[in-house]
Amino acid sequence: MADPSQPHVPKRERARRLEAARALCRRKGVVLTAPRALVLEAAIGLGTHPTADEVHAAVHRKEPGIGRATVYRALEAFVAAGVFTKASHTGVAVRYDAIPARHHHLVCLRCDRIIDLFDGGLDGVAVPDVSGLGFSVTDIQVQLRGLCRACQTKEEEK
Amino acid sequence: MADPSQPHVPKRERARRLEAARALCRRKGVVLTAPRALVLEAAIGLGTHPTADEVHAAVHRKEPGIGRATVYRALEAFVAAGVFTKASHTGVAVRYDAIPARHHHLVCLRCDRIIDLFDGGLDGVAVPDVSGLGFSVTDIQVQLRGLCRACQTKEEEK
């Protein structure tokens, strides 16, 4: 089931990513148990931006014994270690934005708070031409991810 | 329950936003029924980036008869009309990103597909200084939102 809008990632590149991810796990002290190794491999192998359930399905095909919770927990462990990131999402609930004017967002990775950022410099970012990918852009937005003040304090306390 | 990390939005500004939103609804043919008017007011009044449930709670305080589904449907109607946007989230499931290298995303607003974009120009965007907001940035990412090729076709068919 190839995804035509997702440029194909060659096998060599995926192998490279996998090796880099393994190395990062080692460095960060994330133990690569057998189930986690499968999760890592599946998530990278899928190539797109898989959901936890898609990863679970792929893993489950190879090793039916592996449960959903294990996959969810492994993915979160990878995110915590900086091996993966979450794309276009924080928190479990949709957040609505009532400001029509162009603006940007500070996204706290710990508490999912979103803070508005009005910044002329960012507004000036030129929209690259992605028509070659068949994509039509209606909106451009910069996300700065990190920790809000409150969460920085909480992290220090740990 | 004021949110200290969210700069306070003065009453005058909120009133302006509310009026602009009402005008946009009129122009887009979104009928502002009584429940929808309350949703609009609550979502803008909350000032932050509320979840559907937070909006529902606020509306419910004023008018206990209004159900959750009505709030969800109203918010989606506003998004469809371009009155609101979704901040930092598309789709209902978290999507994981296995690419550690700096890159950006095309986000399809219709099918929630995420497409990687490697673009030197965007990589060069300078991170603005937001230490004044107490925020520490670890990552900057540009999101281009719009419609992927497949969804453009589907929209035309409608």
Add this chain to the structure above:
DNA sequence: TTAAATGCAAATTATTTGCTCTTCA
């Protein structure tokens, strides 16, 4: 040998849907 990871099932949370009743053009 002990803290961390797993597997399963149950619980929670977020969102959607079916259906009937109401409302507004």
Add this chain to the structure above:
DNA sequence: TGAAGAGCAAATAATTTGCATTTAA
């Protein structure tokens, strides 16, 4: 009058948690 919106309850989907068991440093 006829299509769109509302309200409620039930269904579905995504994610988390509790707990007994296994595994890796």
